Amino acid sequence: MGPTLPSLVIFNRSSKLGEEKCFEAPFLEITRRDNIDERGRFVEGDMIFPNYLDTFRPTKFDPRWKNAIVVFTIDNSFTEEELEEIGKSFTEISEKTCVRFLERTTERDFVFIQRGVVDSGCWSFVGRVGGKQIINLEPPICIRNGSISHEILHTLGRVHEQSRFDRDSYVSIDYLNVVEGLESNFRKYSMEQRPSYGIPYDYGSIMHYSAYAFARNPEKPTIIPKQIGVDIGQRIALSLRDAQTINRIYSCQPTIY
Numbered sequence: 001m002g003p004t005l006p007s008l009v010i011f012n013r014s015s016k017l018g019e020e021k022c023f024e025a026p027f028l029e030i031t032r033r034d035n036i037d038e039r040g041r042f043v044e045g046d047m048i049f050p051n052y053l054d055t056f057r058p059t060k061f062d063p064r065w066k067n068a069i070v071v072f073t074i075d076n077s078f079t080e081e082e083l084e085e086i087g088k089s090f091t092e093i094s095e096k097t098c099v100r101f102l103e104r105t106t107e108r109d110f111v112f113i114q115r116g117v118v119d120s121g122c123w124s125f126v127g128r129v130g131g132k133q134i135i136n137l138e139p140p141i142c143i144r145n146g147s148i149s150h151e152i153l154h155t156l157g158r159v160h161e162q163s164r165f166d167r168d169s170y171v172s173i174d175y176l177n178v179v180e181g182l183e184s185n186f187r188k189y190s191m192e193q194r195p196s197y198g199i200p201y202d203y204g205s206i207m208h209y210s211a212y213a214f215a216r217n218p219e220k221p222t223i224i225p226k227q228i229g230v231d232i233g234q235r236i237a238l239s240l241r242d243a244q245t246i247n248r249i250y251s252c253q254p255t256i257y
Contacts (some may be wrong), residue, residue, distance in 0.1 A: 063127030063157020068099045068250040070155065071110040078115050082143045086113060089148040096243040098252035099156060111135055111155055122147050124154040146235030150206050153242065157249055161201070161208040162223060162232075165191045170201045171232075172224045182214045186222075197248035202241040203230040 065071075074086065090101045104110040109130055116122075116138035125133040135151045137143060142151075162171055165188055173186050202208065203225055210233025211221035225232055247253065 064250060065099075065109075065128045065156070068097075068252055070099060070101050070152075071104045071107040072101055072113060073104045073110060074113045075115040078113075078139075082115070082137075082139055085143050085145060086137075086148055088145045089152055092145065092149060092238060093152060093246075096238050097246040098250055099246060109133075113137065115139060116142065122151055124151040126154050126159060127157040128155075144235070146206055146237065149238060150235060153207055153238075153246070156246055158207050158242075158245065159189065159194055161205040163187060163189050164194060164196060164201060165189060166196070166201060170203070170226055172226065174220070174222050174224065177216050177220050177222050179214050179216050185214050197245055199241050199245045199248065202239055203227065203232050204234060204239040205242050206235060206238050207242065208232045208234075 074083065078086070093099055094101065109128055111133055113135045114137065116136040118138070120136055120138045122137055122142035124135045133155070135155060137148060137151065142148070161167075163186075167188060175183055175186070178186065209223055211223050211225075212218055213222055213233070215222045223232060
């Protein structure tokens with residue numbers, strides 16, 4: 001029996017796509033102290049923008065799904081246990097925000113949740129890009145609620161918390177400990193490219209890098225919080241500010257939060 005989701009989330013396995021051509025992404029093994037989504041070779045590890053192969057122009061993207069409804073299909077090779085974990089992420093996001101998930105019938109724009117091949121990692125397109133777009137989840141490493149929710153929030157238009165325009169007031173980056181050639185993963189967006197929506201910086205965001213992301217020496221952090229005693233990089237659940245940001249992106253009222 002498939003996962004149970006809120007009444008406003010439609011999750012019907014009977015209409016899934018058949019076989020899909022797998023888009024394999026290169027995978028970077030860095031350190032076991034980071035998050036799996038930080039090890040890929042896409043933008044900041046796990047993000048693909050619509051014109052990723054052309055140039056980096058995030059200001060051109062419209063991250064919103066119409067009426068806050070994400071249309072999706074799911075790879076039919078996921079196991080029941082893996083589907084249950086995906087369902088947990090749908091449930092959490094639907095309970096904490098106004099976003100809903102609708103299984104595709106004939107809609108043009110939709111997300112295909114793909115069961116990734118070995119070493120493909122976790123990654124997603126950012127925002128609604130038009131037509132079919134992919135969330136890639138490699139089992140078992142990506143099949144946990146926090147990692148799945150992280151990728152879904154990319155699909156909803158979120159980028160990483162530490163790339164905010166104001167991040168230097170909250171964290172320091174040790175570029176000397178960043179793997180050579182991967183320094184661009186710590187770029188900052190302008191306020192126009194990545195608005196804060198009036199939400200304060202969130203050390204506890206599910207979208208924040210871990211302290212050891214892209215570390216040359218895995219025993220030393222690359223990101224040092226300026227507030228003493230805080231942890232960064234959790235992949236357990238959406239924070240309050242994660243939910244508030246999604247609700248402001250979609251100009252809607254919160255549900256639980």
